[in-house]
Amino acid sequence: MNLKDHIRHVPDFPKPGILFYDISTLLAHADAWKEAVKQLHALIAPLKPDLLVGIESRGFLVAAPLALELGIGFVMVRKKGKLPGPTVRHSYALEYGEDTIEIQEAALRPGQRVVVLDDLLATGGTMTAAIELIRKVGGEVAATAYLIELSFLNGRKRLEALGVPSHSLMVYES
Template sequence: MYELARSIRTIADYPKPGILFRDITTLLGDARAFRRAVDELVQPLAGTKIDKVAGIEARGFILGGAVAHQLSAGFVPVRKKGKLPHTTVRIAYSLEYGVDEMEMHQDAVQPGERVVLVDDLIATGGTAVGAVQLLRKLGADVAAAIFVIDLPDLGGAKKLAELDVQVRSLMAFDGH
């Protein structure tokens, strides 16, 4: 059996000392691992009606596009402020080191549409919680949030669960 965790590169002291950065670009570059990761992300959703997949910039775009294809769903980019060309809705969200803003096109989802949120990693949850709030602001039903990696010590998955969002990750790493 192919172990996905072996396809993740760990970079010590990036972006700052004491951090172990979990780099999924090695997983994305390995055709077998990439295919397996997408299959495993999609499998629990089989038979569920999903209208849209929302991917968080930037690695969530890569994974989200593949997941949307597998689910026969549309894809919605959730981007940093100022990156989308049409009318947008925006929300501020908390980061470990401050506050930022993300946005979506105002017409990206319709009220009642079932949406799955996708990103590569859930850490503190600030970005994912902000994306869920933004999707709900447009009337979406956030059916699940799916990630390749969870850093459970940082509590992000728990924050999503407290918002009644089903969370699924393929693997977890201790620490930051």
């Protein structure tokens, strides 16, 4: 099954000049979604993670079912103020401003091996921040994984510079 057949391309969203790769059509097709989770399982299982970490919010859709398939836990990285209880924060620069992400203070133990998931890898900015946050709380990031990678935006190179390999099911060159 070609998973790219289940990705909708939406021009000029969220702003003019951007081509949005919409995973909602993949999620709506049970067989395609099952195949995507199966393929992610094959990529991630050999890494033997203790936990999967998903980045808000579409990363949750990818990480949660995969964690069930792997028989391991799932942890959320969310925007500031969205998680209850004590949290650890990490702020990072955006093109125009700054953002902050958080993880619950006790979500993972130091030394736990994790794989961080999101729906799409573009420039790698948010994933870099998530890696730094996980390292801040003592986690070991074994890899990152995505449904889609926009290789022309060089996010993979940015993550490799941090010593973190990336895995993608579908790669778009432009």
